[in-house]
Amino acid sequence: MLRFQNTMSRRLENFEPINPPNVGIYTCGPTVYDYAHIGNFRAYVWEDLLHRYLTFKGFNVMQVMNLTDVDDKTIKSSHKLGISLDEYTEKYKKAFFEDIDTLNIERAQVYPSATEHIDDMVQLVRMLLDKGIAYRGDDDCIYYSIAKFPGYGKLSGKRPEHLIAGARIKHDEYEKEEWADFALWKAWTPEDGDVFWETPLGKGRPGWHIECSAMSMKYLGESFDIHTGGEDNIFPHHENEIAQSEAATGKTFVRYWLHCAHLIVEGRKMSKSLGNFYTLRDLIEKGYNPLAVRYLLLATHYRQHLNFTFDGLNASQSAIERLEEFFDMLTDYSQRDILGTDRKVTDAINDGLKGFEKAMDDDLNISGALGAVFEMVRKINKISADDGITVADANYGIEAVNKLNSVIGVLKKEERKLPDELQKLIKERETARKRKNFARADEIRKKLLDMGIELKDTPDGTKWKLRKS
RNA sequence: GGCGGCGUAGCCAAGCGGUAAGGCAGAGGCCUGCAAAGCCUCCAUGCACCGGUUCAAAUCCGGUCGCCGCCUCCA
Structure with missing residues (x-):
């Protein structure tokens, strides 16, 4: 209720x-x-x-x-x-x-x-x-x-x-x-x-x-x-x-x-004379991710005074990335071919959804709700590391994350696609790595990094992401 | 003066009578050509302080200290 x-x-x-x-x-x-x-x-x-x-x-x-x-x-x-x-x-x-x-x-x-x-x-x-x-x-x-x-x-x-x-x-x-x-x-x-x-x-x-x-x-x-x-x-x-x-x-x-309740900045009242008065535009100009700002503004219960700090803003960015990684992990599993379903996974997801709703029902207790979400993330990450995730469970997880995100709105669905030219470069690099031509591989990695694209060599192949500012 | 709120680990922050969620940071480990990232594990015998009630209190009551908001611009 x-x-x-x-x-x-x-x-x-x-x-x-x-x-x-x-x-x-x-x-x-x-x-x-x-x-x-x-x-x-x-x-x-x-x-x-x-x-x-x-x-x-x-x-x-x-x-x-x-x-x-x-x-x-x-x-x-x-x-x-x-x-x-x-x-x-x-x-x-x-x-x-x-x-x-x-x-x-x-x-x-x-x-x-x-x-x-x-x-x-x-x-x-x-x-x-x-x-x-x-x-x-x-x-x-x-x-x-x-x-x-x-x-x-x-x-x-x-x-x-x-x-x-x-x-x-x-x-x-x-x-x-x-x-x-x-x-x-x-x-x-x-x-x-x-x-x-x-x-x-x-x-x-x-x-x-x-x-x-x-x-x-x-x-x-x-x-x-x-x-x-x-x-x-x-x-x-x-x-x-x-x-x-x-x-x-x-x-x-x-x-x-x-x-x-009101927001304070670095423990003090926001005021122009203290130099801690920020518009959204000020923060964006400093290079912060708008969704990290959203997360920070969101994550404290609304009747609590919110202490807005730059440490907190960085922590929010990291928290969002943890969720993004989780979502990407599920997306990967949904495209593989592990059949069946694991009760431990569905239980973790259901507990997460239930915990989220129970906390939110209680006067929008967002901190408690996010706690339930991250608990789910940790449990499923562990199962993923131990046994892997089935396609069906991954899809169920994706559905759950989308549902949760419809409320918190901190995960952006961006089209993840690189120009063919760059895709080719990444392929070339993978070939080079296989041949142990690391000089060429590092050269390509550096080139892409200069363009703002970060490469990560994971056990499941090379992945890329736009580097955050 | 009137009304109201808050003080929980290095930082942020839930819990509101049944023995301290979660995030960030930190430490170890796994993975790895290197790197980066990621993942896992660990991380408060104690919740501003002092009393009291209770089998049991961060949670209830009384007091003390500290911080903050509103009382015609204000989210």
Whole structure:
């Protein structure tokens, strides 16, 4: 039975979707004002794992991820560059999709942009105004009155009476009835320039929180199954989403709230001033394998703080290679001619699959799940060394690895083919080796290595692989 | 001040009452013209510290120390 730690109850709860086998997920996506950093991707990779695992479990997933393409930062930056908001955000939307492809993150079903859903937001705000929950401030902005929503604070545990100002909060805002009220609609100001919408609410733009309420309910319904995000979103963002949505509909907004912990780098908070701030692009430029990045971001349980280190990145690369070797070994055996089946092998595979699923069912315990996978790898490697693997067992193993990889997504299926010319060189070298002409053999090996192709002479003949950077 | 999390081998990281998974690194071995790679084996009498509960605790309770997050930009 699949269980999740629900932030709302702070308990592990059995997962029961509203309309099985359908599952609706809303994930808070990026604000497209810059390249996303590895901390952002920790969340997106985890959400991908969630998506993939639900699919593995036989659910039919509808995932919605928003793109915030209008806010203070995007407006300010686009003005600075003297280009339109659309032109500016388009660049980073494109970069975002390139990055998630790089990390082998499967696409969500819908990526709604805030700017394309202004009408939906306006409608929701009007509903809140009609119900007397929202009000217009002296500055012409429209605010949400948290005092009118009794449930305010139920997700984050922050009751309004405890929301006293921290050191960094200014307390002098006179436009709002209560300082903790938040903006649903921001009236146009000169700084906004040409960024505004003429709507029944007036001339202006939406507040941040309203887009997620409006777009999630539009695509997933007034009540849906899972809402995810980084732990920093719990308050105020998700608390406010609940307030907006539930006050408008009178229904439970979301059944399961899942939040992932932050990532730290080399034991310290990632920050530009410490020089440990990395985008995905930075790491790729340094020559790291994107899938090693994915593995590292994936391999720690999502509610644990993840310590991103370069040692860890190298370890991840090695771990992936171990899996690749295992897969290649099975592929070799599947093309040989050992008949029959070995109970020890099928047992090891079944134990691996079972262990993986059992761990993942427990609130996506990926570390435990990977432990089960590597245990299977070790057992079968041993059998392979002792007795060899039959064709049928190898095929069963391949099927299992593919199934596991459909969830973790760290093995890439690349076409492994060399140009004929190079194939010929390898053949020539093999002949040379047989004749003990090692000088020629080493010469060819060196030549190929210079081209980035590494040769290995194994008991089963010479094999090649692209050298990792 | 309010709310919450974490401290397990050199590094990363599961386990959450029944006697320490897994990965990386390291050491030995197998294979091998050399090389590289791979595979196998080994690698924590102990889980920050001090008490307590229990037949049994890394796991529960109390306390101490240390680290971290949120409290309206934030994954």
